[in-house]
Amino acid sequence: MLDLIGVFINALLGGSVARRREMDLFGYIMIGTVSGLGGGLIRDxxxxxxxxxxxxxxxxxxxxxxxxxxxxxxxxxxxxxxxxFYVLDAIALCVWAAAGAQRTLAAGLGWLPAILLGTITAVGGGATRDLLVQRVPAVFGGNGLYASVAVLVAAVQVVCSGLGAPTVVGTVLGILAGTLLRLVAYRRG
Amino acid sequence: MLDLIGVFINALLGGSVARRREMDLFGYIMIGTVSGLGGGLIRDxxxxxxxxxxxxxxxxxxxxxxxxxxxxxxxxxxxxxxxxFYVLDAIALCVWAAAGAQRTLAAGLGWLPAILLGTITAVGGGATRDLLVQRVPAVFGGNGLYASVAVLVAAVQVVCSGLGAPTVVGTVLGILAGTLLRLVAYRRG
Amino acid sequence: MLDLIGVFINALLGGSVARRREMDLFGYIMIGTVSGLGGGLIRDxxxxxxxxxxxxxxxxxxxxxxxxxxxxxxxxxxxxxxxxFYVLDAIALCVWAAAGAQRTLAAGLGWLPAILLGTITAVGGGATRDLLVQRVPAVFGGNGLYASVAVLVAAVQVVCSGLGAPTVVGTVLGILAGTLLRLVAYRRG
Structure with a gap:
């Protein structure tokens, strides 16, 4: 469910990139789909x-x-x-990082792959979108904190799972911590 | 069979991109292989x-x-x-869109994924090639109609399958409709 | 084992790209991870x-x-x-090409896919890294010999397997031949 909110928010964001490029409706659909589905597709x-x-x-x-x-x-x-929309954007980032980490653990992989794939889930769609419109992916362009937030959220999810907490606890804690860090970073510029 | 014609045509087209970049034989092989096999690899x-x-x-x-x-x-x-070669090019595009949609349905997935993967099969190889030589993929650069044709062909294939028609009917109808649309678009510039 | 040496060397090399872009520690980690793991991930x-x-x-x-x-x-x-580090770099390239070809044969695929995937293993991580930092992948930018070496090593591995030689023979021969060719190419500029 939360995952789908992330799909929607990221497709919206993809649309704003399509607007800057003055694309037609078809361009919106392509860029929006890549943004919204890319991270999860790469993970899976x-x-x-x-x-x-x-x-x-x-x-x-x-x-x-x-x-x-x-x-x-x-x-x-x-x-x-x-x-x-930056609050929504931060939430979507964190939701995906937590979901990606959780799904990796559920597939029987270890904690490092879980953090890696959680991060890739969260930033992969946006990075693919940026590649397709030929700009340096935001995640590589000085915006390191963006990815750090994803790493933090995935790590919280992994630690909570390791401690035997129910999945939802790690997810909620991770999303809270990540959104907080992200919003603080926004305030500070 | 039809699929292989698409591989050949797209590898040829990849070679023309290699020529513009003044690559050596090895460059032709790399670019041609990516163009010819990329879309199907991404789909699979x-x-x-x-x-x-x-x-x-x-x-x-x-x-x-x-x-x-x-x-x-x-x-x-x-x-x-x-x-x-633009007639051949249009045919290759449509052949791949139909084959990609058909293969997705055969794998048990629904109609929307079939249209999505049909389109990706048709435009994915060229987009990957364009990324590797650092130019905005044609499919994202104002050439929206290119991808629309792929969507149309994949949709025709899906609809015909849904109506219970034999695979070949959807393929032939889709390729006819798509090639027609593509050639009309060429004439109009 | 050899494979892991390639991971280490390529992650180091990825770090040098991060330095040129004046990235922070996080940038190093992202670029280094893509360089070190990308080729094998694409192959698998x-x-x-x-x-x-x-x-x-x-x-x-x-x-x-x-x-x-x-x-x-x-x-x-x-x-x-x-x-x-160019000697190390040449060794890493050859090790990966041999390992990629061997792994493809072990999965039951033929000799042409083995050469293709051996080459992709060897050059894929670096090409992905170059795409992410928006520069023409070295492998496509006049540095054709780089990929030719990978093709040679993978081919040697495949031929030796075809002749019934133990895996290690093809690997050692391929790495020797490839490293030699690569170092000769360096000397000649």
Whole structure:
């Protein structure tokens, strides 16, 4: 469920990138889909644990399309996004990092792969989108803190699992800690 | 079979990109192989339904190499390609979109993933090639119609399958409709 | 074992790229991890033969992190790397090409896929790293010989396997031949 919120938010964000490039509706859909589904697709392909969720769960693609379509209608810019939606953006980042780590542990892999794939889930869609429109992925361009937040969230999830806490505890703690760190970073510029 | 024609045509096209970059024979082979096999590899990796066709079918790699080698010998440019070969190019695009959609349905996935993977099969090899030589993938650079044609073809295949028509009916109808649309678009510039 | 040496060397080299971009420690870790693990991850994803070694073997990620961390501490530049470490670099390239070809044969695939995946293993991590920092992958930028060496090593491994020689014979012969060719190429500029 939380995962799907991340799909929607990231597809919206992808739409704002499409707007800056003055693309047509089709461009919105392509960029929005890559942003919304890319991180999870990369994670599931690396896990080699059955077809990607984004293809088997019937909600992922429609929700990514809805996000891209809404972005087309709403006509907000990337700057608006950064000003208005940054709380949502931070939440989506953290949700995906926690979900990616959890899914890796559930596939029977260790804690380091869980942190690695949690981070890749959270930043992979955006990085792929940036590659496709030929700009240095934000995550590599001085915005290191973005990825650090994902690492932190994934690590919290892994530690809580290691301590035997229920999954939801690690997820909630990780998301709280990560969102807090992300918002503090925004305030400080 | 049709699929292999697409591999050959796309490897040829990859060679024309290598020529523009003034690469040596080795560059032709690398770019041609990526163009010819990339779309199918991405599709099969996302499907997670056994090793990619391009690796298990003994014809794919030799045919991609033959296309790249022929491009090296023939010395045509990307402009020649666009003028002379655009009918072949349109056919290759449609063939792959139909084959990708069909293969996704055969793996038991739904209609939306089938359209998505059909499109990715058709445009993925060229997009990867463009990324590797550092230019904005044609599919993202104002050439939206290119991808729309792939979506149309994949959709026709999916609809025909849903109506219970034999696979070949959807494939032929899709390729006809898509090639027509593509050629009309060429005429109009 | 040899494979892990390649991971370490490539993570180190990734660090030198991070230095040129004046990244922080986190940048080193991301670039170093992509360089050190990328080639093997791409190979294993294409093979579809179980989760990637880099995720299941508990040594890969720590060794890649150690290489990236050491690069952060040692403060050498990409030029230093080219001057001092080029023997190591050549060895790492050849080790990976041989290991990639061997692993493909072991998965039951033919000789052409083995050469293809051996080459991809050897050059894939570096190419992905170059894409992420937005420069034309060295392997596509006039440095064709780099990839030719990988093809040679993979081919030697495949031929030796075909002749019934023990795996280690092909590996040693391939690495010797490839390293020799690579060093000759360096001398000649």
């Amino acid at each position: 392909v690396l896990l080699q644990h059955g077809p990607p969720l984004a293809l088997t769960n019937p909600l992922y693609i429609p929700i990514a399309l809805a996000g891209a379509g809404l972005a087309f209608l709403l006509k907000f810019t990337e700057e608006d996004w950064n000003r208005v | 990796v996302l499907l997670q339904h056994g090793p990619p066709l391009a690796l298990t079918n003994p014809l794919y790699i030799p045919i991609a190499l033959a296309g790249a080698g022929l491009a090296f010998l023939l010395k045509f440019t990307e402009e020649d390609w666009n003028r002379v | 994803v294409l093979l579809q033969h179980g989760p990637p070694l880099a995720l299941t073997n508990p040594l890969y990620i720590p060794i890649a992190l150690a290489g990236a961390g050491l690069a952060f501490l040692l403060k050498f530049t990409e030029e230093d790397w080219n001057r001092v």
